[in-house]
Amino acid sequence: MSYVHHIAYWESGAEVTEGAELPAAAPGDFPEVHYDLETLKHDLNRFAISQGPASIWRYAPLLPVDDPDNAVTLGEGWTPMLPTPRLAAALGMSDLLAKDEGRNPSGTFKDRGASVAVTRYRELGTGTIVHNSSGNAGGSWGMYAARAGIRCVNLLPDDVLPGSLQQSVLSGAPTFVLDGAWKESGAMVAEAVAAHGWTSICTLKEPYRLEGKKTMGYEIAEQLGWSLPDAVVYPCGGGLGAIAIYKAFKELQALGWIEPGPLPKLIITQYEGCAPIVRAFEAGAGAAELWEDLDVPPGGLKSTRPPGDKAVLNLIAETGGWAVAIGTDEAIAATEEMTRLEGIFPCPESATTLAGLRRAVAAGRVEKDDRTVLVVTGNGLKSIPVLADPAVRRVRPNDDMDLE
Ligand SMILES: Cc1ncc(COP(=O)(O)O)c(C=O)c1O
16 A cells, blocks of 8 residues: 655645656656655554565655555665764764665666656556666666666767676667767657657656655664664765755654654755856855766766756755765765775765865864765766776785785
């Protein structure tokens, strides 16, 4: 049974009928699922949730599916929340944690959204889904669509990382690589939807992906003993993940499963070569403008026109948060630092959170004793082509492996 009450646009409030064609939305607006939380609160408590499976599906009553027994799952979610004392010491902090999303089946947090949305689309009888993806979502959705037996058309950039490309192609997803500017990719998907009647699963164009990703927020709270941290640092592309985490926090407060009170400061990081939300934040604007000159390493954080810009800027304002842009070299250095000090091997996109937190602490935006969570959205194994050649000592048989 589903506790879904209705689906409505975040800003306009316009209601949506499930399965029907979605009305055109104003820029920055997106459909959100609302639940009958009063009934849910009556039927269920957080102890029952904590007895559930070690995956996102422990939160099934808070997800928009009719029958969780038919979930399209590869074991996504319930990723570890790792204390990082050596990183904390390097930043002069006392309580720093990393939510390690690199443990997900395809190597990134994208699997949460794919699992829930593909499950729902199969329930609705959807045949073909389509999106533009910088790579991680393409690989992930390809895998979940394969498992579900539905078709996922992936439009990927020409610098897509080989791991994501292989996941997409090997899973049988029809895969297009765009020879041209990435900022054109959204319009191409819209045209394909109009021409072929496919369903767009692009970031925030539909409601279910957000629901899957919000499980990150539930897990952060549950793994902290049903409490919230003081700050969350998130690598922001289209904005979906940050919006989703805070939707979860708000739902948990509405359920009475965590204390009411201020939400954690939202600190978002972007690459200097694609920082439309940081630029808008610094200008005090309520919305981001198109970022013309995309210049980021292969991988995620390529959203030149982030569809969640307004909601993310709202959350930053609401929580007293911050937005900061990180250079590519700084992100790669942070990748190395996180791996060396804690043994957590992040993709550089997610290592921007460490570089951003260092700046936020220096700027007094995060206190040294704030309990802070870095959201490590993906595994560095996908990013090998982006990382520097490792420095090694070469030896021959019988050589002494002398460390001096
Ligand atoms: C590894 C990684 N982290 C973070 C993001 C940001 O995604 P979003 O802001 O849509 O949650 C992306 C996608 O661009 C990504 O691939």
